[in-house]
Structure formats: structure tokens, C-alpha cells
Amino acid sequence: MIERPVAISIQGLRKSYGSKEVIKGIDLEVFEGEFFAFIGANGAGKSTTIDSMIGLKTFNQGEILIDGHSIKTEPIEVKKVLGYVPSEPLSYSEMSGLRYLEFIASVFGVNDVTFDKNLTYLSSRLDLKMEDLARPIKEYSHGMQQKVGLIASLIHNPKIWVMDEPTVGLDAVTTHELTLMMKEFVDHGRTVFIASHNIELVSALADRIAIIYDGVINRIFDLKADPGLRYEVSPYFLSLSQRRNEL
Amino acid sequence: MIGTLFVRELLSLPLFKPGPLLKKLPQVLIYVIVMAAVVAIECFIYVEVYDTFQAYQGVNRALTAILLFVLLLASVVYLLPKMAKSFFSPKERLIVGTLPLQPGSLYGAKALLFYFQATAFHLLTTFPLSIAYCVKSNGLFAFYIVAILFALFFPLLSVGFASLLCPLFALLSSFIKRNIWVLLLVSFALITGLAFLYSAALRLFVDLVVGNSLNYLLTKDFVAILLRIGDSLYPFTSYLKMSYLGADVLNFLLSMLICFVVYVISYPVLSAIYSSFLKNGPRPRKKEKWAHGHGMTSPVRALIKKEFFVLSSSNEGVLSFFSLVLASPFLVISVYQGVNAIFRTGNLNYVRILFPGFEFFISIALLFLFLSVVNGSGGFSLDKEGRCIELMKQFPVRPKAQLRIKIAVPYIWAGLAFAVSTFALACLNSLDWPSFALVTLSGLLFLASLYFFAAVESLANRPNSPVLPIVSFVAPFVLAGAPAVLTLIDSFGNLGLMGPNWVLLGLSATLFVVSAAAFEIRADRLFIRYEVRAQA
Known part of the structure; x- marks a missing residue:
């Protein structure tokens, strides 16, 4: 059996806020070229796990390797291969969309040719007009800001695309386009890691889905191995939520 | 309803x-x-100037009318940004737009608040001036009542003019804010203008305090100009004439009517524009053509450009950090020379002679305090980044390198401004050249310490920590005080201790080493630990 290269490896992750332990020991491996989804109720620890993965937050225990690099000891190498889309659009909103994207591309060391090529391609895919990019981001709608965030996350050709609720605020057409882009990204041998509440969407797209419950991975559905499992994800998740409410 | 909305507006004031x-x-x-203090200084200067012009018939009335007019302009300038921000806030539009409220009620509540603010402004400025005028010119007692009436009507004129100019101001400021170079240029022009005005007022004040003659003001041409301008300011002149017996009451009532009419005209104009804003939102801007060609730069250059952007687009608008720093040499020189002039006269001169080093203490403490104040308000601040700290954490650039850039950009500007200030003081013989070199170096080291400590404290996320206030406001006195005490001891015992400037340099260098070490050791770790979401 051929061993698949690991894109994201999380071992024994624990994270507390004060005395409250939010992540109680997560072990996870995501492979290159895989579409991996992460679902869980509010406060289950999805965003904290992602924040720990990409270096936004420190963690108390464990190790996270991204593309073979430790986020603790080689954060710069990790950041070079990551593209991240937060749940709430985030940018220097006084800048115009174009200037902001140029800034992000420059920080990631993208050259002029790649920037022009990527910007033209991505903005046309996400239906963001060049005239709009000349305006300050603060004047954009929520959806447009999210589109700028999506472009910013891909402008440097990352190997791993990490997204936290990326479809919030997007219209149906753009959501559809984004799902196509995610599929294409994976088809090119790259990795998608997405946290979402939209179970139907991720069930239709993901190779594997992990359900996080009370700070630990409760179950992983391998939909690539058994596509029929995609119909079990939603009922299982709902039963977990009910159990939580009963407790 | 207007009452409830008015209370809401009132509670939004700091x-x-x-x-x-x-x-x-x-x-x-x-x-x-x-x-x-403002009222006391205002009345003091006014009374002294009044006495100077006493000999010239009608000049004081003209001068007072001009001052009232200047204060009217000042009140309009004071109100304009507040009104533009309040009436044309897209954020507030989203909140109130969904509530079952009449635009008229919203407008009325805001208009009422601005009327009260304008009244407070005039009670603090024009009212004491009017009273001082009446006292000095032995006016009628009835004028005090007229002055109260004037203080209630005059704000209508301020609010009226401000209301008419407010939409234009909102448009202009939005244009200026979008163009960073225009913003910097306008800010610099405004602050420099204010600094010159300030230095002129300070010169007048210092001359009055040290008892210099103001005869340089009393040229024939200047007096003639004052009289001409004063006569043309009809509403103010007719108001001031009310302090004499047999004044034309009709003229005064007509002046009050003018205030009222201006307000009545302005009310529907701004109200209509405000209603339209609530209904349609901000005016869509003409779509700009997309321009290629800014081009990619190195990560370091991109971060430097971003830092300029963050600093210049602060909420203070025209009083942005860069403008404040650029204009600081004017302010430093004015205040430094002013204070020195005060300490070289009267009783304070004895203190200076009795305690050698006292002048050094005052001058250096003042210079360093200026550095603290200018840089404390706008220099290094992680708060300006807000949630964008999360973006900074995603950049493939070492945190310490990002923070060094964050410190270096404002530091270079502030350091240059400080060097220009001390150079100018040396050129004006307020500092000798060896002192200039040592004081400049000490100041630059102190400034760097300020930035390093500010960085560490912000990263440690300790808003109530005493470290920064101590460094900013106590250190200047310690740095300036220790050499001054040594000088004093030296003067008693003739011990041949080291010169005060060298002691200052030594202390500043020590502070710098401590702060730089704290930054270098802790910055990376603190930056990684700094969590924006957890704070929220």
C-alpha cells in the first residue's frame, strides 16, 4: 500500500482559556490532495483548532505539523504554504481592494506576473470587478469583503487552503463557484481544510469529515472509502447535539 | 420622542x-x-491687550468685535467635524434606519445637542470676553443680561453656519481621506497654521507675563485696519454698543434676528440632506478605473508602506500622527522659548540663580515631556491594527521583524522632528552646540525607549500597567532632575562632577538598553501569545 504524504498532522493538541479546557486532546492527519471537513456545534473547538494550526493562537500541549513543518518552531515555513479564510472578513479596510491584495501578495513574495495572472483569474471566478477593487474595502458589502478575503488567501498559490465558514455572506452563485474552486484546488493535488456548519455542502464535497464534540474528535467519516456514509453525517451530528442538549 | 433621542445623543458624549x-x-x-484655566488665560490676555489700546478711541470695541467673529469661526470649525460625523455616519444609518423613527425626530435630537454644545462653547469663550469688555469699558449693568441673551442666540449662528457647511465638509473630508497624499498635505498645512497661530498667541502671552511692551502692535496702519474691520462686523458691533447708554436696541434686535434667520434657513437644508442620506445611504462614488502598476515590492517594503497607511489613516483624521510630528518643532520652539522667557524674569529668576540646574531641569523635562505626549498619542500602538493583528500573524515574516518595522516608521519621523526641534533651538541660541549634540542623542535614546516599552506593554496586553505612564511622564522628570541635582551639589562643593548633559546621556542610554533588552527578549513570544479574539 502506498503511504500518502501528510499535509496536516495534529498530535495531542490541548488548549485552555484560563481554567477552561477547550481542546482536550486532538489527534488528526490530513493528507495531501484531500478535501477535509471539520464540523461541530458552536463552542466545540473548531475555530480554536484552526487558530492553533495556523499560528493565530498558542496551545498548551501537543504538536502541529503543516507540510512537515512545526508551527511552533518553523512558523514562517508553515505560513508560506497556507492560505487562510477567516469566518469574518478581515482586511485593512481603509485600503482599496487592489492595494490590499498587492500588499498581501508582496508580503508573501509574489512576483508581478503571478500576481496579475492570479488576480485576473480569481477576480473573474468570484465576479469581483476591477472597478470595485479600486474602491476602499470598507465600502464593500459583507459578501464582497469575503470575496477579497478568498482572493487574498489564494494569491500566493498556497499548498493548503484553510477556511473557517467561508460561505457565510456569499450569494448562491458565488457559493457554487467557490465549491467548484475548492474541488479544482484538490484536483491539483493540494489540500482543503474547511470548518463549516453547512453539513449538506461539506457532505457533498469532502473526502473525510471529522466531527469535533466537546474538545475531542468524536468520529471521522471516510466518505471517499464509503460514499454512502455521506447520508449518515447529518443524523449523527444532530443526535450528538441532542445528547448535548439533554446533558 | 425627540427627548429620548436627545438623551441617547447626550450619552454618546465622552x-x-x-x-x-x-x-x-x-x-x-x-x-x-x-x-x-482657558477662561482665565483668555480674560487675562484680553484685559492686558485692552489696556494697551485704551488710548485709542473705538479700537477696543473693534478688537472685541473681531475677537467675537474669530470665536464664531472657531465654533463653526469646532462643530463641523462633529456634525459631519454624527449626521453622515453609515454605521448609525444602519442602526437607526431599521427603527420606526421619523428622520425629523432624529435630526431634531441631533440639532438640539449641537445647539447645547455650541452654547457651552460660547459660554466658555464669547461670554467671559463680553463680561470682561463690559467691566473694562465701564458698561451698563444691563449689558450682563444682554450678554446672557447673546450667549443663547449666538450659538444659533454657529450651528446655522455649521449646518449649511456640514454636507460640503463631509464630502470634502471623505475625498481627502481617500487620497493619502492630499490628507497629509492638508493635515500638515492645518497643523502648521495652528502652530503659527499658537506661537503668536504664546508670544503675546509671554510678553504680557514678563511685562514687555506691546507697542509693536500699535502702528497707525494696524489701528486703522482694526477700526475698519470692526465696523464691518455689524452684528458684533451692534451687540457691543449695547453696553453704552442710548445704544440702538433695534440694531441689536436685528443682530439677534440674523442669528435666528441663519438657523431657520439652515434647518430645512441639512434636515432634507440628512433624510436623503438616511433613505439612500452614502452617495455612490463615480467608479474609478482600475489601474495596474503599483507593482509588487519586497515584504519589508510592503510592511513599511502598510505602517505608513495605518498611522496616517488613524481616527484623528487631520490630526494624524505624521502631521502632529511634523508640526511639533514649531510647538517645541514656541513653548521652550516661552517658558525660558518666563523663568528668566521676576521671582523665578531668583530661583534660577539660587539653584543652578533649575533651568536645565525645566528645559529638558519639557522637551522630553513633549516627546512623550506627541508619541504617546499616535506612535506605536497595536490598537490601531485592531483585528488585523490576526493578519499580521499569518504573514510569513518573523514577528520581531514586523514589530521592528512597526516601531521604526513612527520612530524615524518623530526622531527627525525632535532633531529639527533641537537644531532650531541651537540656531536660536537657546541651546549651545555641544548641548545640542548631547541633548539630541539623549532625546533619541529616550524616544526609542518609549517605543520599546510601548511595544512590550501593548503585546503583554496590560492596559492598566504602570510601566508606560511611568516611562512617559515620570522618566522625563527623573532624567532631567538627576543631572540638575548633581549640578546643584556641584555648585555647593565645587566637586567637578560630570556635566549635566553627559549625565542625561548616561541615564537615557541606560533606559534605552533596558527597554531594548526587554523588547528583544520578549517580543516574539508575546506577539505569538497576543490573542485578539480571546480579549473580545
């Missing part, structure tokens, strides 16, 4: 924001003391 009374008491006390 002074009326809900909170424990004990916590607000110091703030209120400082406010009252500052206001009292």
Missing part, C-alpha cells in the same frame, strides 16, 4: 457616558480645571 461616578470624577475635575 463626559456623559454611563459609568461609575467615582471613576469619572477625576476626568470631570480635570475638565473643569482646564476650562477654568
Whole structure:
């Protein structure tokens, strides 16, 4: 059996806020070229796990390797291969969309040719007009800001695309386009890691889905191995939520 | 409904924001003391100038009318940004737009608030001036009542003019804010203008304090100009004439009517524009053509450009950090020379002679305090990044390198401004050249310490930590005080101790080493630990 290269490896992750332990020991491996989804109720620890993965937050225990690099000891190498889309659009909103994207591309060391090529391609895919990019981001709608965030996350050709609720605020057409882009990204041998509440969407797209419950991975559905499992994800998740409410 | 909305508007003012009374008491006390000082200085200068012009028939009335007119302009300038921000806030539009409220009620509440603010402004400025005028010119007692009436009507004129100019101001400021170079240029021009005005007022004040003659003001041409301008300011002249017996009451009533009419005209104009804003939102801007060609730069250059952007687009608008720093040499020189002039006269001169080093202490403490104040308000601040700290954490650039850039950009500007200030002081013989070199170097080291400590404290996320206030406001006195004490000891024992400037340099260098070490050791770790979401 051929061993698949690991894109994201999380071992024994624990994270507390004060005395409250939010992540109680997560072990996870995501492979290159895989579409991996992460679902869980509010406060289950999805965003904290992602924040720990990409270096936004420190963690108390464990190790996270991204593309073979430790986020603790080689954060710069990790950041070079990551593209991240937060749940709430985030940018220097006084800048115009174009200037902001140029800034992000420059920080990631993208050259002029790649920037022009990527910007033209991505903005046309996400239906963001060049005239709009000349305006300050603060004047954009929520959806447009999210589109700028999506472009910013891909402008440097990352190997791993990490997204936290990326479809919030997007219209149906753009959501559809984004799902196509995610599929294409994976088809090119790259990795998608997405946290979402939209179970139907991720069930239709993901190779594997992990359900996080009370700070630990409760179950992983391998939909690539058994596509029929995609119909079990939603009922299982709902039963977990009910159990939580009963407790 | 207007009453409830008015209370809501009132509670949005910093002074009326809900909170424990004990916590607000110091703030209120400082406010009252500052206001009292403003009124006292204003009346002091006015009375001294009045006495100077006493010999010239009608000049004082003309001068007072001109001052009232200048204060009217000042009140309009004071109100304009507040009104533009309040009436044309897209954020507030989203909140109130969904509520079942009449635009008229919203407008009425805001208009009422601005009327009260304008009244407070005039009670603190034009009213004391009017009273001082009446006292000095032996006016009628009835004028005090007229002055109260004037203080109630005059704000209508301020609010009226401000209301008419407000939409234009909102458009202009939005244009200026979008163009960073225009913003910097306008800010610099405004602050430099203010600094010159300030230095002129300070010169007048210092001349009055040290008892210099103001005869340089009393040229024939200047007096003639004053009289001509004063006569043309009809509403103010007719108001001031009310202090004499047999004044034309009709003219005065007509002046009040003018105030009222201006307000009545302005009310529907701004109200209509405000209603339209509530209904349609901000005016869509003409779509700009997309321009290629800014081009990619290195990560370091991109971060430097971003830092310029963050600093210049601060909420203070025209009083952005860069403009404040650029204009600081003018202010430093004015205040430094002013204070020196005061300390070289009268009783304070004895103190200077009795305690050698006293002048050094005052001058250096003042210079360093200036550095603290200018840089403390706008220099290094992680708060300006807000949630964008999360973006900074995603950049493939070492945190310390990002923070060094964050410190270096404002530091270079502020350091240059400081060097220009001390150079100018040396050129004006307020500092000798060897002192210039040592004081400049000490100041630059102190400034760097300020930035390093500010960085460490912000990253450690300790808003109530005493470290920064101590460095900013106590260190200047210690740095300036220790050499001064040594000088004093030296003068008694003739011990041949090291010169005060060298001691200052030594202390500043020590502070710099401590702060730089704290930054270098802790910055990376603190930056990684700094969590924006967890704070929220």
C-alpha cells in the first residue's frame, strides 16, 4: 500500500482559556490532495483548532505539523504554504481592494506576473470587478469583503487552503463557484481544510469529515472509502447535539 | 420622542457616558480645571491687550468685535467635524434606519445637542470676553443680561453656519481621506497654521507675563485696519454698543434676528440632506478605473508602506500622527522659548540663580515631556491594527521583524522632528552646540525607549500597567532632575562632577538598553501569545 504524504498532522493538541479546557486532546492527519471537513456545534473547538494550526493562537500541549513543518518552531515555513479564510472578513479596510491584495501578495513574495495572472483569474471566478477593487474595502458589502478575503488567501498559490465558514455572506452563485474552486484546488493535488456548519455542502464535497464534540474528535467519516456514509453525517451530528442538549 | 433621542445623543458624549461616578470624577475635575484655566488665560490676555489700546478711541470695541467673529469661526470649525460625523455616519444609518423613527425626530435630537454644545462653547469663550469688555469699558449693568441673551442666540449662528457647511465638509473630508497624499498635505498645512497661530498667541502671552511692551502692535496702519474691520462686523458691533447708554436696541434686535434667520434657513437644508442620506445611504462614488502598476515590492517594503497607511489613516483624521510630528518643532520652539522667557524674569529668576540646574531641569523635562505626549498619542500602538493583528500573524515574516518595522516608521519621523526641534533651538541660541549634540542623542535614546516599552506593554496586553505612564511622564522628570541635582551639589562643593548633559546621556542610554533588552527578549513570544479574539 502506498503511504500518502501528510499535509496536516495534529498530535495531542490541548488548549485552555484560563481554567477552561477547550481542546482536550486532538489527534488528526490530513493528507495531501484531500478535501477535509471539520464540523461541530458552536463552542466545540473548531475555530480554536484552526487558530492553533495556523499560528493565530498558542496551545498548551501537543504538536502541529503543516507540510512537515512545526508551527511552533518553523512558523514562517508553515505560513508560506497556507492560505487562510477567516469566518469574518478581515482586511485593512481603509485600503482599496487592489492595494490590499498587492500588499498581501508582496508580503508573501509574489512576483508581478503571478500576481496579475492570479488576480485576473480569481477576480473573474468570484465576479469581483476591477472597478470595485479600486474602491476602499470598507465600502464593500459583507459578501464582497469575503470575496477579497478568498482572493487574498489564494494569491500566493498556497499548498493548503484553510477556511473557517467561508460561505457565510456569499450569494448562491458565488457559493457554487467557490465549491467548484475548492474541488479544482484538490484536483491539483493540494489540500482543503474547511470548518463549516453547512453539513449538506461539506457532505457533498469532502473526502473525510471529522466531527469535533466537546474538545475531542468524536468520529471521522471516510466518505471517499464509503460514499454512502455521506447520508449518515447529518443524523449523527444532530443526535450528538441532542445528547448535548439533554446533558 | 425627540427627548429620548436627545438623551441617547447626550450619552454618546465622552463626559456623559454611563459609568461609575467615582471613576469619572477625576476626568470631570480635570475638565473643569482646564476650562477654568482657558477662561482665565483668555480674560487675562484680553484685559492686558485692552489696556494697551485704551488710548485709542473705538479700537477696543473693534478688537472685541473681531475677537467675537474669530470665536464664531472657531465654533463653526469646532462643530463641523462633529456634525459631519454624527449626521453622515453609515454605521448609525444602519442602526437607526431599521427603527420606526421619523428622520425629523432624529435630526431634531441631533440639532438640539449641537445647539447645547455650541452654547457651552460660547459660554466658555464669547461670554467671559463680553463680561470682561463690559467691566473694562465701564458698561451698563444691563449689558450682563444682554450678554446672557447673546450667549443663547449666538450659538444659533454657529450651528446655522455649521449646518449649511456640514454636507460640503463631509464630502470634502471623505475625498481627502481617500487620497493619502492630499490628507497629509492638508493635515500638515492645518497643523502648521495652528502652530503659527499658537506661537503668536504664546508670544503675546509671554510678553504680557514678563511685562514687555506691546507697542509693536500699535502702528497707525494696524489701528486703522482694526477700526475698519470692526465696523464691518455689524452684528458684533451692534451687540457691543449695547453696553453704552442710548445704544440702538433695534440694531441689536436685528443682530439677534440674523442669528435666528441663519438657523431657520439652515434647518430645512441639512434636515432634507440628512433624510436623503438616511433613505439612500452614502452617495455612490463615480467608479474609478482600475489601474495596474503599483507593482509588487519586497515584504519589508510592503510592511513599511502598510505602517505608513495605518498611522496616517488613524481616527484623528487631520490630526494624524505624521502631521502632529511634523508640526511639533514649531510647538517645541514656541513653548521652550516661552517658558525660558518666563523663568528668566521676576521671582523665578531668583530661583534660577539660587539653584543652578533649575533651568536645565525645566528645559529638558519639557522637551522630553513633549516627546512623550506627541508619541504617546499616535506612535506605536497595536490598537490601531485592531483585528488585523490576526493578519499580521499569518504573514510569513518573523514577528520581531514586523514589530521592528512597526516601531521604526513612527520612530524615524518623530526622531527627525525632535532633531529639527533641537537644531532650531541651537540656531536660536537657546541651546549651545555641544548641548545640542548631547541633548539630541539623549532625546533619541529616550524616544526609542518609549517605543520599546510601548511595544512590550501593548503585546503583554496590560492596559492598566504602570510601566508606560511611568516611562512617559515620570522618566522625563527623573532624567532631567538627576543631572540638575548633581549640578546643584556641584555648585555647593565645587566637586567637578560630570556635566549635566553627559549625565542625561548616561541615564537615557541606560533606559534605552533596558527597554531594548526587554523588547528583544520578549517580543516574539508575546506577539505569538497576543490573542485578539480571546480579549473580545
